[in-house]
Structure formats: structure tokens, C-alpha cells
Amino acid sequence: MISVALAGCQTTSDSTAVTTAAPAATLEKPIELNGVTYVPSNEPLKAGLEQFGRQNYGLAERYFRDAVEKNPRDSQAWIGLAASYDRLARFDFADRAYEAAIRLDGETVEILNNQGYSYMLRGNYKLAHAKLQQAQKKAPDNPTVLNNLKLLKSAVQNAPVRP
Amino acid sequence: MMKVFASLGFALTLLSSAPPALAGEYEYDFFGLYLQRRDGVTPDAGNAKAVNTVTHFIDPWRPYVRNRRIPANGERMVGAVERYRDVRKSSGAAPTLSHPTTPQGGSSGGAGAAAPALTGQ
Numbered sequence: 388m389i390s391v392a393l394a395g396c397q398t399t400s401d402s403t404a405v406t407t408a409a410p411a412a413t414l415e416k417p418i419e420l421n422g423v424t425y426v427p428s429n430e431p432l433k434a435g436l437e438q439f440g441r442q443n444y445g446l447a448e449r450y451f452r453d454a455v456e457k458n459p460r461d462s463q464a465w466i467g468l469a470a471s472y473d474r475l476a477r478f479d480f481a482d483r484a485y486e487a488a489i490r491l492d493g494e495t496v497e498i499l500n501n502q503g504y505s506y507m508l509r510g511n512y513k514l515a516h517a518k519l520q521q522a523q524k525k526a527p528d529n530p531t532v533l534n535n536l537k538l539l540k541s542a543v544q545n546a547p548v549r550p
Numbered sequence: 551m552m553k554v555f556a557s558l559g560f561a562l563t564l565l566s567s568a569p570p571a572l573a574g575e576y577e578y579d580f581f582g583l584y585l586q587r588r589d590g591v592t593p594d595a596g597n598a599k600a601v602n603t604v605t606h607f608i609d610p611w612r613p614y615v616r617n618r619r620i621p622a623n624g625e626r627m628v629g630a631v632e633r634y635r636d637v638r639k640s641s642g643a644a645p646t647l648s649h650p651t652t653p654q655g656g657s658s659g660g661a662g663a664a665a666p667a668l669t670g671q
Contacts (some may be wrong), residue, residue: 441594
């Protein structure tokens with residue numbers, strides 16, 4: 388099991404970077420044989436997670452898309468794809484990917500949190516608040532959700548006033 | 551051309567003369583565990599192009615990509631598979647010849663060389 392953080396990187400009140408929404412991706416373990424470690428290198432999900440971590444969201448999207456095409460029932464790949472689309476400002480595709488992930492896993496805390504962050508990126512603070520509240524109801528002590536709620540609060544306060 | 555080689559040599563000299571302590575201080579993971587066998591110059595190569603692609607594409611999946619009901623002529627496909635498995639069923643197939651050293655014709659005998667037997671006709 389490799390747990391890799393997927394969605395946005397926020398800053399907490401004490402200025403330490405915290406990554407949001409860390410779905411635990413189930414990946415194949417490296418094989419030890421005669422003292423040599425064999426690592427499967429052809430899994431797009433791994434490459435997608437790696438590229439997302441490097442903030443190469445274009446490449447991450449490509450690999451996650453490849454992953455969902457090869458295994459459409461892989462919810463982690465769908466979440467990664469949605470997070471990549473969020474970062475690339477293709478929110479129309481992000482919504483579709485989130486829907487696919489919800490169909491597989493239901494509305495988990497990670498998905499709700501990511502959706503809230505996604506709406507925050509779009510400037511839809513009302514919906515972002517609703518999604519993050521839903522996430523907080525499911526996991527009241529989740530630091531990622533709490534950080535995102537704080538971030539949302541500061542975003543609302545600093546939002547430009549529309550004429 | 552010589553100029554290019556000269557400048558390349560100079561650059562290599564500069565690189566090789568870098569202090570060894572620099573390698574320890576610079577902890578950027580160029581070769582991540584799962585990207586060791588990439589064919590790009592760097593693991594990040596191609597990101598800008600990929601971002602542009604995502605920005606501009608209309609839809610990565612056309613509406614019909616999930617359609618697995620593709621009409622076809624089943625009879626023709628079955629025939630093709632059967633001919634693939636047994637090439638002798640094909641009308642244009644060359645006749646299969648028996649080995650020339652095997653005795654032909656049986657006990658009736660007869661003068662003259664026996665023609666190669668055609669099998670599977």
C-alpha cells in the first residue's frame with residue numbers, strides 16, 4: 388500500500404504545507420527475487436501519482452486517463468484524474484471524473500473534500516462550503532478538511548467585491 | 551563544427567569540475583522509483599505539451615467509445631476464423647504436399663514416378 392497525497396497543497400495557520408485528500412492507492416508491491424528488487428514500471432497509476440507529486444499535472448492527467456481506460460473500476464485513478472483536471476482548470480471533465488469515482492466508492496470524505504476544493508478553485512464558495520461541510524460531518528477531526536475550511540474562510544474574506 | 555565541439559568540451563569540463571559536495575546537498579530526485587525507465591530527457595519532459603493538449607481538447611473520449619455493440623457479419627467472421635485455424639479450407643490455399651521420401655501408390659505398383667499425393671482436398 389502506497390499512500391500518496393493527491394489534491395491541492397494548502398498552508399495551515401502555522402505555515403506548514405499540508406496536502407489535501409490523500410487517497411490510499413492500492414499498488415502492486417515490488418518483488419524480491421534472489422536479492423534483486425523487481426519494480427513493475429508499466430503501471431500508469433503509479434506514474435500518474437508520481438507526476439502529480441512533481442506537479443506535472445499534464446503528464447499526470449495522461450497517466451491517470453490511461454489508468455482509468457485500462458481499469459475503469461479503479462476509483463483512485465478516477466480521483467487522481469479529477470484532481471489533475473482541477474489543476475488544469477478543466478472543471479467540466481473534473482466533475483465527470485468525480486461522478487465516476489462516486490459511482491464506485493460513494494461520497495467518501497476524500498471525494499467530498501476534493502470536490503469542495505475544486506469548487507473553491509472555481510470561485511463557487513457556497514458550493515465549496517457545502518461540500519466541505521459534508522466532508523466534515525463524516526470526519527469531524529480530519530485535518531485536511533479543517534484546513535480547507537480555513538482556507539475557504541480566508542478566500543471568502545479576501546474575495547474581490549463584485550460591482 | 552569544431553566550435554561546437556570545443557564549447558561542448560568546455561561545458562563537460564565545467565560539469566566534471568563541480569565540487570563533489572554539491573551532489574549531497576542537491577537532493578532533487580531525478581530518478582524516481584517508477585520513472586527510471588522513461589525515455590524522456592527528464593521526468594518532466596512533455597508536461598507543457600500535455601497541459602496544452604488538455605486545455606484544448608474537446609473531449610478525451612468520444613460519445614461512442616464505450617459502445618461495445620459493433621455490428622458485424624457473424625457468418626463471415628466465423629468463416630475467417632475457421633480458415634485461419636485450418637488453412638486448407640481456404641479456396642486459394644496451395645495444396646499440401648506429402649514428403650517425397652514416403653512410398654506412394656501402395657501395392658498396385660506401376661511404372662513411372664508417382665505423382666506427389668495431394669492430401670486434404
